[in-house]
Amino acid sequence: SDVIGTAVDFVLFGALGDLSQRKLYPALYQLDREGLLDDDTRLLGVARYELDDDGFRGKVEAALKQHVKSAELDRAAVKRFLARFTYCRLDFSTPEGYQAIRDWRQAGSVRPMVVYLAVGANLYGDICRHLEASGSLDERSRVVVEKPIGHDLVSSGEVNDAIGAVFPESRIYRIDHYLGKETVQNLIALRFANPLFGTQWNQNHISHVEITVAEKVGIEGRWGYFDQAGQLRDMVQNHLLQLVCLIAMDPPANLDADAIRDEKVKVLKALKPFTDDMLGRDVVRGQYIAGTADGASVPGYLEEEGANTESHTETFVAMKTGVANWRWAGVPFYLRTGKRLPEKLSQIIIHFRQQPHYIFDPDQRALAANKLVIRLQPEEGIALEVLTKDSGLDKGMRLRRGPLHLDFNSAFPKSRIPDAYERLLLEVMKGQQYLFVRRDEVEHAWRWCDSLIDAWQDRDEAPRRYPAGSWGPVASIAMITQDGRSWYEDY
Numbered sequence: 001s002d003v004i005g006t007a008v009d010f011v012l013f014g015a016l017g018d019l020s021q022r023k024l025y026p027a028l029y030q031l032d033r034e035g036l037l038d039d040d041t042r043l044l045g046v047a048r049y050e051l052d053d054d055g056f057r058g059k060v061e062a063a064l065k066q067h068v069k070s071a072e073l074d075r076a077a078v079k080r081f082l083a084r085f086t087y088c089r090l091d092f093s094t095p096e097g098y099q100a101i102r103d104w105r106q107a108g109s110v111r112p113m114v115v116y117l118a119v120g121a122n123l124y125g126d127i128c129r130h131l132e133a134s135g136s137l138d139e140r141s142r143v144v145v146e147k148p149i150g151h152d153l154v155s156s157g158e159v160n161d162a163i164g165a166v167f168p169e170s171r172i173y174r175i176d177h178y179l180g181k182e183t184v185q186n187l188i189a190l191r192f193a194n195p196l197f198g199t200q201w202n203q204n205h206i207s208h209v210e211i212t213v214a215e216k217v218g219i220e221g222r223w224g225y226f227d228q229a230g231q232l233r234d235m236v237q238n239h240l241l242q243l244v245c246l247i248a249m250d251p252p253a254n255l256d257a258d259a260i261r262d263e264k265v266k267v268l269k270a271l272k273p274f275t276d277d278m279l280g281r282d283v284v285r286g287q288y289i290a291g292t293a294d295g296a297s298v299p300g301y302l303e304e305e306g307a308n309t310e311s312h313t314e315t316f317v318a319m320k321t322g323v324a325n326w327r328w329a330g331v332p333f334y335l336r337t338g339k340r341l342p343e344k345l346s347q348i349i350i351h352f353r354q355q356p357h358y359i360f361d362p363d364q365r366a367l368a369a370n371k372l373v374i375r376l377q378p379e380e381g382i383a384l385e386v387l388t389k390d391s392g393l394d395k396g397m398r399l400r401r402g403p404l405h406l407d408f409n410s411a412f413p414k415s416r417i418p419d420a421y422e423r424l425l426l427e428v429m430k431g432q433q434y435l436f437v438r439r440d441e442v443e444h445a446w447r448w449c450d451s452l453i454d455a456w457q458d459r460d461e462a463p464r465r466y467p468a469g470s471w472g473p474v475a476s477i478a479m480i481t482q483d484g485r486s487w488y489e490d491y
């Protein structure tokens with residue numbers, strides 16, 4: 001079963017932080033509840049605050065109550081889960097105190113240790129060094145790190161060097177939580193298990209690809225962090241480029257982590273470079289102004305708590321790019337992502353080419369192409385849009401488009417769709433790296449984004465405004481309509 005051989009000593013730095021409470025405890029709890037945490041797995045929470053074990057368990061329990069559906073909070077399961085925890089108070093940046101981690105390990109058996117760094121990247125290096133110096137690590141210890149890994153190629157190199165001085169690449173797990181989403185993994189099954197798609201997946205048959213990752217939320221009290229980053233660094237450098245990789249990569253020779261990641265790196269290397277003339281035309285930066293969300297008025301980006309009034313940071317970006325290789329030559333990839341859009345919606349649309357010769361009603365010509373709609377959220381599912389005859393005696397040979405639809409909720413009614421972190425944590429415990437990002441992926445993604453950021457900085461233009469609750473700046477619509485296309489809308 002999945003559980004065999006996955007017993008670990010799990011050490012969580014930043015155990016009282018936001019990520020731990022919102023994502024990691026709920027995910028670990030769900031794994032435990034489903035019988036996927038080995039009986040021998042133990043958890044050590046590490047943070048700066050003075051607390052005893054019971055006080056800490058109380059915090060974990062509170063986090064579960066807040067972030068897990070009450071129907072899924074089973075008393076016995078919660079009790080068993082909490083009993084796995086020990087707490088350790090530590091000042092991360094000084095070597096003193098790390099002995100406690102070694103002692104905690106030695107008191108138990110010889111399970112591999114998983115160190116999860118749910119803290120700022122500026123601390124990664126110190127923590128790794130102190131862990132090593134205190135004798136807490138051995139040749140099976142793994143480390144899990146979160147984005148952002150640096151804010152450009154150079155700084156990401158420094159962070160990766162610091163981790164790499166202690167852990168070899170084969171034991172570093174860089175999280176991009178989009179890779180843990182069920183439908184994202186399904187891209188691999190869809191493309192490489194279905195001959196129907198396998199044979200069509202190239203510029204002969206696909207006219208363009210569209211990826212939308214729309215968020216309804218604004219900045220959510222993270223203005224300070226976000227303003228240094230912007231939507232390109234926060235979402236495109238990682239999540240959207242990972243989606244591009246999975247869509248565009250060549251078939252790997254097998255499902256090994258490096259076979260998959262080698263193919264993804266080739267895509268990143270082949271991304272179309274930015275040129276000056278693309279900036280106004282094929283790349284649109286936006287920033288939201290006051291508007292509405294769920295019918296209520298909400299402030300603009302520059303009026304959010306903690307904001308300054310000058311910032312040119314983008315909260316929206318749309319771009320037309322491509323993958324310059326044999327498979328994808330001439331196929332535009334339209335990407336867009338933004339905060340404060342009308343809904344939370346992530347989807348990928350593969351637009352197939354039209355038939356070479358069209359014989360139906362000329363007015364319906366624009367309809368006549370298949371689309372594969374891959375919905376990541378909110379309702380995960382895959383639909384293939386096909387054309388059929390409109391039914392009814394009076395309709396003649398009028399066409400109608402309709403979906404062949406795989407809706408995961410109804411196709412697998414009993415199965416709960418797990419959160420991305422559940423899958424990722426399970427893979428770390430199993431020692432499987434294929435859902436994690438390799439160093440060269442991070443670096444190629446940065447190299448490409450840096451070239452755009454540099455060009456933006458040279459120009460120092462204000463982003464285009466869009467009202468909260470709209471689909472972004474008008475220019476982002478023009479960007480695609482100038483090619484005679486439009487962003488996909490459900491019907």
Ligand code: BG6
Nearest residue numbers: 147177215217234235239346377
């Ligand atoms: C995070 C970003 O990586 O992804 C956030 O830092 C963003 O700004 C989030 O809101 C979106 O994730 P999801 O899973 O809600 O689409």
